[in-house]
Amino acid sequence: MAKHKFMAAEKFxxxxxxxxxxxxxxxxxxxPQTxxxxxxxxxxEDKPGLLxxxxxTYGLGPExxxxxxxxxxxxxxxxxxSKGKRLYGPSPAMLALLDMVGRRSDSAAKIARRTTEDREKGRILGKLESALEANVITREELVSLLGDLDHQPLVPGAQPVLELLRGWTVVRGGNGIATVxxxxRAGIAPTDPNPHHSWRCPTCGTYGPWNGVVCLSCGQMSEPWD
Ligand SMILES: [Zn+2]
Ligand SMILES: [Zn+2]
Structure with a gap:
């Protein structure tokens, strides 16, 4: 099946x-780097029945x-x-990630629609995309121009460092997640040396372990993927 060609408004x-x-x-x-x-x-989509x-199995619904x-x-x-075409299994983290994407999808669609409706915005964005494609402007030039548009990370100061979860032993692992x-008490924690930032507890900064939405290190309940 043909790959989807993204409209500038969708990407935006x-x-x-x-x-x-x-x-x-x-x-x-x-x-511009996105x-x-x-x-x-x-x-x-190429494999019949797989979708x-x-x-x-991922509980996504027929739509x-x-x-x-x-x-x-x-x-x-x-x-x-680096992720390539890998299909991750329906692990708790994967389902949580899809859930997070789902919760942002309405706002992404709304922004895309507004960008399409706002002729001026759409025109500038379209120009930007074709200039990039034609190498009239390089990505580097645009990045230096738009550098101040960079947003702050959702979790300030998050470092890709896996803290050792002291006092916790692994019961079983697989799919990048360990049950500890x-x-x-029992919970789940990432085993990847560079865990996805969504694993980090916004209250105490550890990678859990998590029991649902409760961080077992600090006991605080949070929306860990927000
Ligand atoms: Zn990246
Ligand atoms: Zn915590």
Whole structure:
């Protein structure tokens, strides 16, 4: 199946709805550097029946589409290609990520629609895209011009460092997630040395472990993926 060609307004909506942050590494990303990635890879559409199976096993509902704001995220070109076409299993973190994308999809769609309706905005954005494509302006030039548009990270000072979860032992692992226990309580924590920023507790800064929306390190309840 042909790959979706993103309209400038779609890309802008996705970028804006995620506060100008790369979905995969959590670092700020300037609009001209932004590529749009599919959380569920586009290649899924090539295999008959697979999309329906994913809709079912991931609990996404029959209306979920691969090429929709529910599945589009902004990211760096590097972060996009390092992930490749990998389809992650329906692990809790993956489902949480899709849920987070879903919760931003309305706002992304709204921004895209407004950009399309606002002729002036659409025209400038369109010019920008074709100038980039024709190499009239380089991405580097645009980034230096628009540098101040970079947004702040959602979690200030977040570092890609995995704190050791002292006192917790791993019960089982797989899919980048470990089930851990301290003998009394059990939770889940990421095993990746560079966990996705959404794993970080906004209250105490650790990577959980998490029991639902409760951080077991500090006991605070939060929306960890907001
Ligand atoms: Zn990135
Ligand atoms: Zn915490």
């Amino acid at each position: 909506g996705v970028w804006h709805a995620f506060d100008g942050q790369c979905f995969w590494c959590g670092k700020p990303i300037a609009y 590529t749009v990635d599919h959380v569920i890879p586009e290649s899924v 329906d199976e994913i809709r079912r 979920f589409e691969i090429n929709s704001f529910r599945n589009w995220v902004p990211c760096h070109g590097n972060c996009n290609s 226990t301290d003998g009394r």
